Amino acid sequence: MLEVESLTTRYGSISALRDVGLSVGAGEVVCLIGPNGAGKTTLLSTISGLLNPVSGSIRLENEEITSWSPDRILRSGLALVPEHRRIFGDLTVDENLLVGGVTVASARRLELKEEVISLFPVLGEKLATEAGYLSGGEAQQLAIGRALMSEPKILLMDEPALGLAPVLAEVVFELIDQLRQNGQTLLVVEQNARRILEVADRGYVMRSGNIVISGDSDELISRDDLFETYIGKTDSNHD
Amino acid sequence: MxxxxxxxxxxxxxxxxxxxxxxxxxxxxxxxxxxxxxxxxxxxxxxxxxxxxxxxxxxxxxxxxxxxxxxxxxxxxxxxxxxxxxxxxxxxxxxxxxxxxxxxxxxxxxxxxxxxxxxxxxxxxxxxxxxxxxxxxxxxxxxxxxxxxxxxxxxxxxxxxxxxxxxxxxxxxxxxxxxxxxxxxxxxxxxxxxxxxxxxxxxxxxxxxxxxxxxxxxxxxxxxxxxxxxxxxxxxxxxxxxxxxxxxxxxxxxxxxxxxxxFKFTLLTLTMLIVGGRNSVTGAIVGVVIITAGSEFTRYLAGPSVDMAALDWILRSGLTDIFLGASMLGFMIFKPAGLLGDWELDNWLKKFIPKKETEEREQSRVGKDQIRDLQSLKVEGVVVDFGGFRALDKAEIRATTDEVVGLIGPNGAGKTTLLNVITGVVESNEGALTVNGKSIEGLQPHMIARAGLVRTFQNLRLFHLLSVRENIEVARLASPDAKTRLGTDTIEQLLHLTGLNDLSNRRARELDYGNARRLELARAAAANPLFLLLDEPTSGMSDHESEAMIHQVRSVASLIGAGVVVIDHDLNFITGICDRVYVLDQGRIISTGSPEEISRDEKVRVAYLGGS
Amino acid sequence: MTELIQQIVDGLGRGGIYALIALGIAVIFGVMHLVNFAHGELITVSAYSAYGLFQAGWDWWLIAPAVILIAGMTSVVIEFLAFRWVRGAPDFTMLMTSFGIHFVVQALFVMYVSANFRQFPRPDWIFNTVKIAGISFEVFDVAVIFFTLLTLIATFWILQKTMFGISLRAAAEDFDAARLMGVRSDRIIRGAFALSGLLAGVAAVFWLMRSGQAGPTAGLTPMLKGVLAALIGGLGSLGGAVLGGVTLGLVEVMLISRLPEGLVGLTDGIVFLLIAFLFVFRPQGFISVRRAERV
Incomplete structure (x- = not known):
């Protein structure tokens, strides 16, 4: 479904991604973990067209989408739930969902809205509320629901559980699990490595702009060096 | 003088x-x-x-x-x-x-x-x-x-x-x-x-x-x-x-x-300024000459003395106004900095004047005998709500000028928010901030800086058009205290300690990422802080660079006699530099101690990796 | 009392025109973060179009819709020729660019029409009065209020109910997020300029009915008032722009009727001073638009 090859991106003068490659197959849930500043968000931003890579290629269903504009990439079937959600706070929940479906025909848009509401009943109750007044958990559901409105072939999520209390974060993970069962292809960036690995099929671990480890979830979760990639080697100061 | x-x-x-x-x-x-x-x-x-x-x-x-x-x-x-x-x-x-x-x-x-x-x-x-x-x-x-x-x-x-x-x-x-x-x-x-x-x-x-x-x-x-x-x-x-x-x-x-x-005269003068380069005095004059000449020439073309029937559609009165408007528009679209940017004739001429090697510099008063008394920073019970989201929940840290204190935690834990509260960029809902027992709450950011808390920025905020040296000089000139306590030789020392001495005449925007980070550090130090507050000083750096940064931060801090509070995610760096570490998760301090104690704390492991 | 009501109606009439101009400025500010000082040129273009169409023997009833369309198209053309190139540029560059356009358009008219003002007939009914509940009003004021309301209702309907309007508001709040949803930036910006131009066209019709003349600087005063109204309301806030326009109109009328004879000419001066004071105490205008700066 999604193939990324030797992608290099500069962000300002940082070389934020160095020769990154990954792939996501149809129906797969793949997660991307690693410490802050490893380049995960940069990678998702580059794939979805917000940043232009210096070199490398991104293919969606064998179509080269490198350096396309974000709206064109969305139209070809790749949606992103951005970091910090970025829902439109001045718009109502209803309008947020409609904007999410701006690329689909209007009749289909209304059907999709019903589908999303059945997936997130709380949004149905608050359709007329301005999204800025939603709680963190509701806002996250709206961000995901809004992205689903474009019927993406593959959905990218950037830290969907960020800033949520553990109970609400759990709701997000259950939701990811449910999307997986619906056959949705997903690429998820997440802090909570253990929890996301329980849900995902495969994972990639990034550090300093590189993918340093990759493998099946079961394999990754049992690796001892995982914590080290987060916080650096600690052995130099062992007493 | x-x-x-x-x-x-x-x-x-x-x-x-x-x-x-x-x-x-x-x-x-x-x-x-x-x-x-x-x-x-x-x-x-x-x-x-x-x-x-x-x-x-x-x-x-x-x-x-x-x-x-x-x-x-x-x-x-x-x-x-x-x-x-x-x-x-x-x-x-x-x-x-x-x-x-x-x-x-x-x-x-x-x-x-x-x-x-x-x-x-x-x-x-x-x-x-x-x-x-x-x-x-x-x-x-x-x-x-x-x-x-x-x-x-x-x-x-x-x-x-x-x-x-x-x-x-x-x-x-x-x-x-x-x-x-x-x-x-x-x-x-x-x-x-x-x-x-x-x-x-x-x-x-x-x-x-x-x-x-x-x-x-x-x-x-x-x-x-x-x-x-x-x-x-x-x-x-x-x-x-x-x-x-x-x-x-x-x-x-x-x-x-x-x-x-x-309006007409406003247009004329502003166009002159912009065409030459608004940041340059030489440019202002160049603009005046070019626009005066251009206006005169278009006036002549549009006047009765030029008679070209084929060009009659353009050679007519109003041509001068078009020339002015189009110059302004054209420069804004294609060359917004003007012809000269901030180039000055004398700076160029100075290159030809031989420099004397024996330059006398103001001696810094910071010496080993002038180390300050121990001072303290206290942050107590800080609460910050963004809408319904509680970014900080009774967070507290303490630091003294003789130590390096680390602040770590997963993404979204509230580290930068805490720094923003301390430096007056974000207002807290509750809590107390004191430097040496004196409250700094409600002070404007520049007053907080003068009270001794100077920060760096995670997303790099340098003075782009100024040179590396000027970035540091400006910080030294910013507050009266810094100017009297730190001599001009401090600038040389800071350039040296951060390895920027060969780049001192480059513009800040030309620096690569690592050097830009080091310049943030040097600039903050030149403002004579009691505490240097560093927001992710190693982010985007290679492992090698961030290791070198341990020594750089320490030597810069001891040069000016300041304490350090540093946010970072790289425990290698944190372990190497910090005397004490606070771990922040979901707006709360969940653990404190030496780097070794922290790395063994199960709560910290959970905060980073999740699970239980 | 009667006098006060008359003044209020008069003020609403003026304010309505300002509101339409300010709304157009606010729409563009929303999507591009640009204060369009060239907005007044749409009124200049409208004025010359009206003058030209009069020469061709048209009547006001036909000229009005034509002028509105011409203003809308001009706005899109200006975006295509100039503003497109400075999208996302620093604020200084965009401010200066819009002024550059302002001067170029003005100069084009000096070059190809005349530096002098051209007169055209005002509709004969504008000084008629009508009695409502025993109080006489100028027909013109009533008409302006009616059509302004109609235009505002239509505009807010577009903004609230159409996909274009919703996308535009989304883009105004977070342009990148809107692009991630599939909103096309070219289309939305062009649409914003078209909408803004149409609004300026409606305002121009009323403005010209009252002034009855076209000149290269015809758009200067309406532009300035529109920008001020948009700022009073809080830049970027669409409702604030309307509120700002109406407030400006009311304050002007109140000042004119209360100032001593010799000072009436200073009305604009006094209004500007009042606004300058407002900025000193509330730099963000009546309604502040949240725009977080990330540190």
């Missing part, structure tokens, strides 16, 4: 003086081949140059786009005319002038002084308004206030007929206004004065602080600069020069009416 500084200022003067000489000689030469029309043109150009230099002082140094300077010019022009026109003429033109002004009889020189005084008073009031509106580079409210000033002055000039004789006729000195050559000597003096003032102001402490705030308002505040002060001084100085130029303009033309100082 030290001898060295005086010398460098004198060298700087070579620039404006040589440009002045070229301009005046060139003008005279050009005028000597033509009649009085050329003479008048050159005189006008020199006067326009004075006004443009005046505008440059404000717009160039602060980055605030002002449409009001020609409004100030109108005030000055009217004040000058009303003072300088003889009572006999006034009695026939404005017999009902208020305050007995029709009887006032002053020499042109006295009138200029009055006009400066009046305009500066108005500018001071406007300046207070600009400061309140939070003026900074490109800010809209400030531009609209200045635009409104231009209109108010125009309306008053048009409608206060008793004073100004209204818009139709205006005021005039003599029936024919034939005073062209009377003011030449004064024009030369004023022009030279304007050039020297504009050029030197760029190099003064206030000028540099203004430029720093122009480049990045927030970063400037973070090292202790209060942009409002710089902007006010720039404005008053700038308006003084504009007043002189405007008075001369009125004197030269022999009359004044409201249209003389309105």
């Amino acid at each position: 030290s001898k060295e500084l005086l010398q460098s200022r004198l060298i700087t003067l070579i620039g404006p003086i040589s440009i002045f000489a070229v301009l005046v000689l060139g003008g005279l030469l050009y005028a000597s081949f033509g009649g009085s029309a050329r003479d008048g043109l050159i005189t006008q150009m020199l006067i326009n140059a004075i006004i443009v230099l005046g505008i440059q002082i404000y717009v160039g140094n602060t980055g605030v786009l002002s449409f009001g300077h020609i409004g100030f010019g109108a005030i000055a022009g009217y004040a000058f005319a009303i003072c300088a026109i003889s009572p006999t003429r006034k009695n026939s033109q404005i017999p009902d002038a208020p305050f007995g002004l029709s009887e006032v009889d002053l020499t042109p020189f006295q009138s200029v002084l009055i006009s400066i005084l009046l305009t500066v008073i108005v500018a001071f009031i406007i300046g207070l308004g600009l400061a309140r509106s939070g003026a900074r580079s490109g800010s809209v409210a400030a531009t609209v206030i200045t635009l409104a000033l231009l209109f108010v002055v125009h309306e008053v000039a048009k409608n206060w007929i008793d004073l100004t004789r209204g818009g139709k006729t205006g005021l005039s000195f003599s029936p024919l206004g034939n005073v062209t050559l009377q003011g030449r000597g004064w024009i030369y003096i004023a022009l030279l004065l304007a050039m020297i003032t504009a050029r030197l102001f760029k190099e003064t402490r206030l000028g540099r602080l203004a430029q720093a705030a122009r480049e990045d308002d927030l970063a400037a505040r973070a090292v202790g600069i209060d942009p409002a002060v710089q902007q006010m001084v720039s404005l008053l100085l700038s308006v003084t020069i504009v007043s002189i130029g405007s008075s001369l303009r009125v004197f030269e033309l022999g009359s004044i009416n409201p249209r003389l100082f309105f």
